[in-house]
Amino acid sequence: xxxxxxxxxxxxxxxxxxxxxxxxxxxxxxxxxxxxxxxxxxxxxxxxxxxxxxxxxxxxxxxxxxxxxxxxxxxxxxxxxxxxxxxxxxxxxxxxxxxxxxxxxxxxxxxxxxxxxxxxxxxxxxxxxxxxxxxxxxxxxxxxxxxxxxxxxxxxxxxxxxxxxxxxxxxxxxxxxxxxxxxxxxxxxxxxxxxxxxxxxxxxxxxxxxxxxxxxxxxxxxxxxxxxxxxxxxxxxxxxxxxxxxxxxxxxxxxxxxxxxxxxxxxxxxxxxxxxxxxxxxxxxxxxxxxxxxxxxxxxxxxxxxxxxxxxxxxxxxxxxxxxxxxxxxxxxxxxxxxxxxxxxxxxxxxxxxxxxxxxxxxxxxxxxxxxxxxxxxxxxxxxxxxxxxxxxxxxxxxxxxx
Amino acid sequence: xxxxxxxxxxxxxxxxxxxxxxxxxxxxxxxxxxxxxxxxxxxxxxxxxxxxxxxxxxxxxxxxxxxxxxxxxxxxxxxxxxxxxxxxxx
Numbered sequence: 001x002x003x004x005x006x007x008x009x010x011x012x013x014x015x016x017x018x019x020x021x022x023x024x025x026x027x028x029x030x031x032x033x034x035x036x037x038x039x040x041x042x043x044x045x046x047x048x049x050x051x052x053x054x055x056x057x058x059x060x061x062x063x064x065x066x067x068x069x070x071x072x073x074x075x076x077x078x079x080x081x082x083x084x085x086x087x088x089x090x091x092x093x094x095x096x097x098x099x100x101x102x103x104x105x106x107x108x109x110x111x112x113x114x115x116x117x118x119x120x121x122x123x124x125x126x127x128x129x130x131x132x133x134x135x136x137x138x139x140x141x142x143x144x145x146x147x148x149x150x151x152x153x154x155x156x157x158x159x160x161x162x163x164x165x166x167x168x169x170x171x172x173x174x175x176x177x178x179x180x181x182x183x184x185x186x187x188x189x190x191x192x193x194x195x196x197x198x199x200x201x202x203x204x205x206x207x208x209x210x211x212x213x214x215x216x217x218x219x220x221x222x223x224x225x226x227x228x229x230x231x232x233x234x235x236x237x238x239x240x241x242x243x244x245x246x247x248x249x250x251x252x253x254x255x256x257x258x259x260x261x262x263x264x265x266x267x268x269x270x271x272x273x274x275x276x277x278x279x280x281x282x283x284x285x286x287x288x289x290x291x292x293x294x295x296x297x298x299x300x301x302x303x304x305x306x307x308x309x310x311x312x313x314x315x316x317x318x319x320x321x322x323x324x325x326x327x328x329x330x331x332x333x334x335x336x337x338x339x340x341x342x343x344x345x346x347x348x349x350x351x352x353x354x355x356x357x358x359x360x361x362x363x364x365x366x367x368x369x370x371x372x373x374x375x376x377x378x379x380x381x382x383x384x385x386x387x388x389x390x391x392x393x394x395x396x397x398x399x400x401x402x403x
Numbered sequence: 404x405x406x407x408x409x410x411x412x413x414x415x416x417x418x419x420x421x422x423x424x425x426x427x428x429x430x431x432x433x434x435x436x437x438x439x440x441x442x443x444x445x446x447x448x449x450x451x452x453x454x455x456x457x458x459x460x461x462x463x464x465x466x467x468x469x470x471x472x473x474x475x476x477x478x479x480x481x482x483x484x485x486x487x488x489x490x491x492x493x
Binding site: 128130185186189190191192193194195199202208211217220221224228235243247285300301318319320322323326 | 411412413414415416417418423455456457458459475477482486
């Protein structure tokens, strides 16, 4: 594929490239663009390239990790950069800070919720609409559409882990029906939880494949629903990174439970199998075992996740780096799970689940708040023993105070 | 007319930014009209702009006028413009 043959000077990413480099860069982008978008508008593509060649500022048309763009925005003068940074953060906070409606305290319906999931899959028909046409119900025979079957199975795997490992009945612990929309948008490179249901894109087939492929992605998204119904962690800054981390933790546990893997057998990757043929150097989107090592590619950039607080990334982008700094609590969980051994969804998972759902975790919790509560959960579940020691040691290793 | 789209967030958390200049484009009139509609269609409610976990956020800048939107509350015109400029599914 074309981008494997183009060596990209580091300077280009920081906006200091020469005109010649910029021209080469835009040309490379053009190639990516045509592969990623099989649409009819190739004339538009040419005009776009001409326009960009006139612009010396480079980084258009590339997929750039937030930390790289932040460097771009930084001034040489440290004080000025700091001021600009704080302005950016404030601005971003005002603009994008959001709270998913708290559903805590809503009374569960009378009666015991079912021990079986109630799944429905809808097909958006490649339009950006929800829910779309109903194509599969709980009792139906498998569909001819593999995407529908994967979504159905992934919702089931998620329901299973929460019920069997933690006694939770669906997302709201009251038997919430699990709805998912597949084939959302055209070449749509994403999946999300919209507050009440799952939405999956097909990916563009180049950078990303179908988002129903990795079961941990399905588990990740549905866990956003669990968080919404429990601690309701604000999706910004450290509480947002905790929200993301909790989704990665249980997403990975759902995969491990489905595959019957113990902590030492698991790959601890998020999104393995999702990267398309356009990505030459990457195994997944995140690594809980070794944050920052999932990819290092000319299309995706380098995995920006830190593994410890020493490398915590301060940024206004991505809601304050919710997908970046989640690497720190992710690695803490990995360390606890591997220190204890056996199945990660058992002791380590129970400690994290009790922390998330116990009612003590504030919606604006910081890493240290979460860490302290995991210690308290470990003590209350298992007393003074290996579990508490493993939790304390893990947080210490990633540089988060837990006591 | 210069149109800059910045997309942030998403499951991958990877940012994407692209620019399009309508000068010299055979479809300049169409794209300019689309951009005007995309600006006008920005939802007034803050909740719509805040988006959802792992949802994409978009900043649409048209000659210095900027609007923000977030999945799934993106108008048809905004989505068409985003797809045209980012040249990727939206």
